[in-house]
Amino acid sequence: MRRYDDGMAFVPPPASVTVDLVALTVHQGGLAALLVRRGEAPYRGRHALPGGFVRQREDLDQAAGRELAEETGLAVDGVYVEQLASYGHPRRDPRGRVVTVAYLALVPGAPAVRGGGDAARADWVDLDTDAAIPSGLAFDHARILSDGVGRARAKLEYTPLATVLCLPEFTVAELRLVYESMWGVALDPRNFHRKVTRAEGFLEATGRTTGRNGGRPAQLYRRGTARLLMPPMLRPDPS
Amino acid sequence: MRRYDDGMAFVPPPASVTVDLVALTVHQGGLAALLVRRGEAPYRGRHALPGGFVRQREDLDQAAGRELAEETGLAVDGVYVEQLASYGHPRRDPRGRVVTVAYLALVPGAPAVRGGGDAARADWVDLDTDAAIPSGLAFDHARILSDGVGRARAKLEYTPLATVLCLPEFTVAELRLVYESMWGVALDPRNFHRKVTRAEGFLEATGRTTGRNGGRPAQLYRRGTARLLMPPMLRPDPS
């Protein structure tokens, strides 16, 4: 931090800035999060969110994309990334004052991941039972993960975000599975079908069908052009 | 940043962290934001959001509350504050690498404010016409202000947040004015009344009335106990 005005230059307290990622996917009918094993101190050997220090000439969003690629080997395109929140408790990191900017990443299809950088290894970890977030996460990462899952669940209600958890072409049943996995509820297939196919700009028909499974082949769809904020979305009873 | 493990200690890039506040209120039937005149370089004399450096032993939320009090003289209790987003473009601040964590504050009643700290003066500035955000704001504060207004508008749709823009006791008409000011639309007074008084936990009757104006005295209400996430909220046609 260089001086700016006069001899009385105020020196701001030094800090470091990291990014951490809550990367979620739908995996065998359940929600899963991407966790790494830390290869370095502190918290060496513990589960943690992928992430790391922001570089000198890097924007926060860039840093998030870079860390995702470095520590997990995922290609950034095809992954939806948005900023989640920042965490800055003075003693959240034993190395000193570290403020982290957390990102939420939604990854279609649970692709294979590999470790890299600070991460000894990276894996998709199931979050089946509601509060079954792996205990013993490094730093305040349990809290961040929990916030990320909450944000993702909430946003499915009023945005067309569920489509980013599907591969580029998908069936209505696959899309329904995303909602059911994220919320842990069963949705009526008939009503769900009508709702998503009627919603303007939500889905775009490809004309093709798929026929792998036992029954009638399903239509294949692409993500529609509608971007965020699409209020009349679906949601089970608030019970 | 002290060393942690061995002689190879990685030195993270130094940075500073600030908090900035988008403080909004409803003022004479319109939305207004709190802006300061900067008393120090850089951008001395320009409009800016209130804010400043986070101290060494301070959590981010604490820093936001402290800056709000210091630069504007507002008491923090009675003001709703939530984290908005973080901004970290490498050259967003000419003094060096400064990442800012922005907060959204909703202030009832447009109370008088005064400058203090880095702020030469502080004032409520009307945001009448949609994009009439004062040009020439310091740093990237125009963008941050715009994001804050967007967040506040969106959240009225699906949370009972509008009540925090009213004084502790308020009438249904005053609450309606908040929605109308924030969205720039007219709402049907009759239907609005039913909706908010029926909604479970939204309002709490005090039993008292007010009779200052020309017509029938209105019931006075307090904020109900319902906290965030209350989906069936009100919203004009998506036109």
Add this chain to the structure above:
DNA sequence: CCAAAAGTGTTTCAATTACACCCATGA
């Protein structure tokens, strides 16, 4: 033909809209 999954039609019910109407006060 049967099982299985996709997709449609129809009834029922609840929420929202539009608007006529009544209530309580000050001048």
Add this chain to the structure above:
DNA sequence: TCATGGGTGTAATTGAAACACTTTTGG
């Protein structure tokens, strides 16, 4: 008693939930 804003009743419309039923495939 009139103007003014507060508050209620009610019919028409819309959207969601429940579920019977038809369609299209593989064995």
